[in-house]
Amino acid sequence: MNALTSMWQAVPAASQDDLAGARRRLLEGMHAPRPVLATSRRRVVTAPRLLIAAGVAAAAVTAPLVAGGGTPAYAVTENPDGTITVALNEMRDPEGLRADLAAAGVTADVSFLAPHTRCADSRFEGVDPSYGSRGHSEARLRKGVERWRSFEAAQVVDVREIRIRPEFIRPGETLVLEFRDNQDARRPWRLGAWLARTGSPVKPCAPVPDAG
């Protein structure tokens, strides 16, 4: 097989110039919305999510988004594996979404926020330090992303979809979801998701300006 091994061995390894276009495409692709793949869904823990963890607190305000003709504002689907998928196409009717989640067995509090706003802090007591974590170091947040139940309970899995995993929500806890209009069709909203401790009522969201 020596002959085969040396066949066309004068083809050189690529230089940085040869690879510049491919490298650029990779970097651009990292930040583009992921094409919908039927086969697998990825847990998305991206920088914006960390920012949200850093303390975008909650608010119950309807923030209008462009509605696709005939597309429902949201859809709640119970999956065979026990998880729940929420497709959020349009940020309206938070109460309807809350009721549908309740019907699926998840006690939730849903807020839709206008761009550049967040809910005022201290709406509830969280089950882990993810809520009210604005002062956390990035390193602590990263560790938390791996450990805190709030991050396990609800994850962004696609541009317009989140997956809720009820196995991480204990009886009496409330899943608090704060969606903020992102004014970007490729990433229409940002999600802040936390678990409120059993016995801790969740106050209504009072929107306050937020630079993020």
Add this chain to the structure above:
Amino acid sequence: MTTTREVVAADDATLIGRSLHEPEVFAVLFDRHAPLLHRYVTRRLGPGEAEDVVADTFLAAFQSRDGYDLGRPDARPWLYGIASNMIGKRRRAEAGLYRAYLRSGVHPGEIPGAQVEDGVNTLAVNRPLARALLRLKRADRDVLLLVAWAGLSYQEVAEALAIPQGTVASRLNRARNQIRRDLPEGERQ
């Protein structure tokens, strides 16, 4: 992103794990493996397709990185496996390259003049090889060239193509026998 010494020294699995939270770290994996992956793809498809295949391979890898087995420190089998799929979608380009070589005796990705000294001998061997490669089944060719050109071990080829090691061995055996039959007498090593 600042590429720290620590990142550069980390094994592939560590980089992939970190890239789940710091996506830009994945670019270090690109810088590490893209030059030789590009060479491998160029040998198989020619320079015209290589950039696209390399970009598609790393994008697909990036998007599926949360499924990577972090117990495997070397990501080459994973990357070359993805690239093999991409190459498989360009079979016509691959066959076209071999046919063009049979006609012209020139691989468009080679550095011109690199083999002037023994060019005649090289051509005498490479032409039958190109003809033989053209005749192989795609699955056999993938295994053969991952070993011969990418330098993967049997175990790594098995990981790359998600097939048992026994299948790697039987495909390789079949491909080698077929190649030997097509080579000139003196080259059948």
